[in-house]
Amino acid sequence: MAEAASDAGADAIVGIGGGKTMDTAKSVAHPAGLPLVIVPTIASTDAPTSAVAVVYTEEGEFHEYRFFGRNPDAVIVDTSVIAGAPVRFLVAGIGDGLSTYFEADASSRTRKETMAGGAPTQAALAIARLCYDTLLEHGLAARLAVEQGAVTPAVEKVVEANTLLSGLGFESGGLGAAHSVHNGLTALEGTHDYWHGEKVAFGLITMLVLEERPAEVLEEVVDFCLKVGLPVSLEDIGVENASREDLEGVAEAACAEGETIHNMPIEIQPAMLVDAMIAADAFGRERRAALEGEASLPAVAN
Numbered sequence: 001m002a003e004a005a006s007d008a009g010a011d012a013i014v015g016i017g018g019g020k021t022m023d024t025a026k027s028v029a030h031p032a033g034l035p036l037v038i039v040p041t042i043a044s045t046d047a048p049t050s051a052v053a054v055v056y057t058e059e060g061e062f063h064e065y066r067f068f069g070r071n072p073d074a075v076i077v078d079t080s081v082i083a084g085a086p087v088r089f090l091v092a093g094i095g096d097g098l099s100t101y102f103e104a105d106a107s108s109r110t111r112k113e114t115m116a117g118g119a120p121t122q123a124a125l126a127i128a129r130l131c132y133d134t135l136l137e138h139g140l141a142a143r144l145a146v147e148q149g150a151v152t153p154a155v156e157k158v159v160e161a162n163t164l165l166s167g168l169g170f171e172s173g174g175l176g177a178a179h180s181v182h183n184g185l186t187a188l189e190g191t192h193d194y195w196h197g198e199k200v201a202f203g204l205i206t207m208l209v210l211e212e213r214p215a216e217v218l219e220e221v222v223d224f225c226l227k228v229g230l231p232v233s234l235e236d237i238g239v240e241n242a243s244r245e246d247l248e249g250v251a252e253a254a255c256a257e258g259e260t261i262h263n264m265p266i267e268i269q270p271a272m273l274v275d276a277m278i279a280a281d282a283f284g285r286e287r288r289a290a291l292e293g294e295a296s297l298p299a300v301a302n
């Protein structure tokens with residue numbers, strides 16, 4: 001497609017759509033040396049602002065990150081378009097944005113190189129924290145408004161968090177275990193019907209277990225996921241029958257060389273990750289049962 005763009009004498013590449021469209025547009029514009037404008041029609045990931053494209057196999061398994069060293073020249077988001085899309089997209093984007101602060105916090109402690117290059121900055125960490133606080137405060141209100149196709153200040157804030165704050169936060173703050181767990185989970189076919197941010201939400205819960213975060217933090221994240229309709233267990237991402245062997249495969253893939261799990265302050269072995277996923281799943285199911293009957297919403301994914 002890059003060749004076709006050059007042959008056609010294109011002046012610029014404009015990517016209009018979701019994550020795959022945007023990453024394809026990046027993969028075309030940069031080799032062709034053309035300016036790039038990104039116009040997300042959904043807010044399901046923090047891909048729009050970044051200089052990174054994620055490549056999957058035909059089967060839907062994570063293959064590689066592709067780094068272009070240059071961000072899009074412009075990102076244009078119309079929240080009335082976002083609010084017109086199915087709400088599951090927005091909720092998935094909340095899942096992607098929810099992990100940004102915790103991953104940036106972990107990698108800022110190890111000062112490992114970020115996706116943008118160089119060590120994590122304080123600015124990125126502060127932006128990542130604002131992303132988390134915004135989602136916690138306005139995520140549910142935004143979901144309810146978008147379900148009705150309405151644009152409210154909460155929707156504007158959450159779209160900014162999903163797109164801009166999370167994008168800057170992850171790229172200049174660093175990724176950690178949550179995204180590696182996501183990448184590993186793509187090895188299980190059952191997860192393919194679930195979206196990036198949905199698997200990242202479970203990856204985040206796993207990461208918090210690994211890190212021994214205080215129970216209040218784990219509860220805050222899991223309860224928020226339940227409230228807003230994000231996955232909290234293996235069942236919620238289509239792999240309730242995953243065997244220990246399946247999870248070992250996920251953990252091996254998540255701990256592969258080059259994975260961002262190696263940005264974490266502790267060295268994580270695949271066996272530790274298997275146990276963390278099992279514990280995260282149990283914690284998620286337990287919180288769902290505890291909150292049953294309270295004002296929680298069913299996962300949008302179901």
Ligand SMILES: [Zn+2]
Nearest residue numbers: 045046096200
């Ligand atoms: Zn992501």
